[in-house]
Amino acid sequence: MRNPYAPGAGQRPPELAGRDAELAAFDVALERVERGRPERSLVLTGLRGVGKTVLLNALRAKALDRGWGTGKVEARPDTSLRRPLTGALHTAVRELSVRHRAPDRVWEVLATLKAFGLRSNPRGGKLLERWTPAIDGSPSTGRADSGDMEIDLLELLTDIAGLAADVGVGVAVFLDEMQDLTPEDVSALCASCHELSQTGAPLMVVGAGLPHLPSVLSASKSYSERLFRYVRIDRLDSAGVQRALLAPAEREGATWSAEALAAMGATSGGYPYFVQAYGKAAWDHATGSPITAADVAVAAPEAEAELAVGFFGSRYERATPAERDYLRAMAGLTTENAPDAAVSTTDVADVLGRKPSSLSPARDALLKKGLVYSAERGTLAFTVPHFARWLRTHPPA
Numbered sequence: 001m002r003n004p005y006a007p008g009a010g011q012r013p014p015e016l017a018g019r020d021a022e023l024a025a026f027d028v029a030l031e032r033v034e035r036g037r038p039e040r041s042l043v044l045t046g047l048r049g050v051g052k053t054v055l056l057n058a059l060r061a062k063a064l065d066r067g068w069g070t071g072k073v074e075a076r077p078d079t080s081l082r083r084p085l086t087g088a089l090h091t092a093v094r095e096l097s098v099r100h101r102a103p104d105r106v107w108e109v110l111a112t113l114k115a116f117g118l119r120s121n122p123r124g125g126k127l128l129e130r131w132t133p134a135i136d137g138s139p140s141t142g143r144a145d146s147g148d149m150e151i152d153l154l155e156l157l158t159d160i161a162g163l164a165a166d167v168g169v170g171v172a173v174f175l176d177e178m179q180d181l182t183p184e185d186v187s188a189l190c191a192s193c194h195e196l197s198q199t200g201a202p203l204m205v206v207g208a209g210l211p212h213l214p215s216v217l218s219a220s221k222s223y224s225e226r227l228f229r230y231v232r233i234d235r236l237d238s239a240g241v242q243r244a245l246l247a248p249a250e251r252e253g254a255t256w257s258a259e260a261l262a263a264m265g266a267t268s269g270g271y272p273y274f275v276q277a278y279g280k281a282a283w284d285h286a287t288g289s290p291i292t293a294a295d296v297a298v299a300a301p302e303a304e305a306e307l308a309v310g311f312f313g314s315r316y317e318r319a320t321p322a323e324r325d326y327l328r329a330m331a332g333l334t335t336e337n338a339p340d341a342a343v344s345t346t347d348v349a350d351v352l353g354r355k356p357s358s359l360s361p362a363r364d365a366l367l368k369k370g371l372v373y374s375a376e377r378g379t380l381a382f383t384v385p386h387f388a389r390w391l392r393t394h395p396p397a
Helices: 020-034 052-065 082-097 103-118 149-166 183-199 213-220 238-251 258-268 271-284 292-317 321-333 345-352 358-368 387-391
Strands: 041-045 069-074 169-178 204-207 228-232 379-382
Touching: 020 041, 020 052, 020 069, 020 204, 020 228, 041 069, 041 169, 041 213, 052 069, 052 204, 052 271, 069 149, 082 149, 082 169, 103 149, 103 321, 149 204, 183 204, 204 213, 213 228, 228 387, 238 258, 238 271, 258 271, 258 292, 271 345, 292 358, 292 387, 321 345, 321 358, 321 379, 321 387, 345 358, 358 379
Parallel strands: 041 204, 041 228, 069 169, 169 204
Antiparallel strands: none
16 A cells, blocks of 8 residues: 555656756746746657656646746647647636736736637537637637637737736746647747747747657747757666665665666666556565565566556557558567667568558558657657567567
């Protein structure tokens, strides 16, 4: 019952190890924005299971501690950002309104926000499809309601940033799965950040996504390479793994042997999600403290069985038979020492004995489902760490 380890999607681990530099840098960025100094927005990139969402939530907590208005959105493929962003920014405005001394000014911004959200309704749409933001009062007219996302988003963010400036803080928008934004929304977001950064408005966008997110942003606006500060979130080093395991255990009056910590580093590969999964299993199997390397060896098969179903298997089941063949061909081209390396799409076609053009539907579907990504033209890599290794050790039924 006292097991401190917590593997989960976006669930904060008991010890946020290995992210001190990112947290400290964000504190500096918040301070600079409040002082009117120029500061770029932030984009976190990395594979699944490295803790991007956890870090995103930790950064949001820092902004909230300083009294900023914040809102969080998880992007969805082929879904407009307008409706979920309306809800997120409504939260930000409410957080700012507690400190603002001019209620009329707050209501003006809320009216603009409602007008922005109402534009998500398709013209002539069915009554059941129509949606109204949960904002009291009537929407404004003539601002953030043109239907052009680039114009509307800039006007809306300008008004909300002005509200934040009134109380000496800023507004931060946190976007998870940012690579799934539609091209229109990516373009509008980049253009708004670019314009507001030139005016010194206290706005920050903090995004998180897969490793190819920088190329998605660059393809939309060439200046996005200079607009954002890109931070790659990777696996933990040995010191980070040890801290992630030891600190929670010590709070429960237990510890790990040096051999067990080394075994955990090798078994988990340093990926935070795997550290939590193997740590949880080892704790349950251990008969006492310290937890030993033998406990890790006994617990590893149980943790791997759980990962096979919940982490790897669930993703594999989403693929069609043709897409699974493609995944297995990719896995066969990787090596044990570099299981997460990118492979050539031409090599995949050679393995399957097909022309590359005939495999385009399977490749595009895997990209859309978020099972693979392309950082460079003509290459693909798995979004899930150790997926290739799992595919090689789990032959098809």
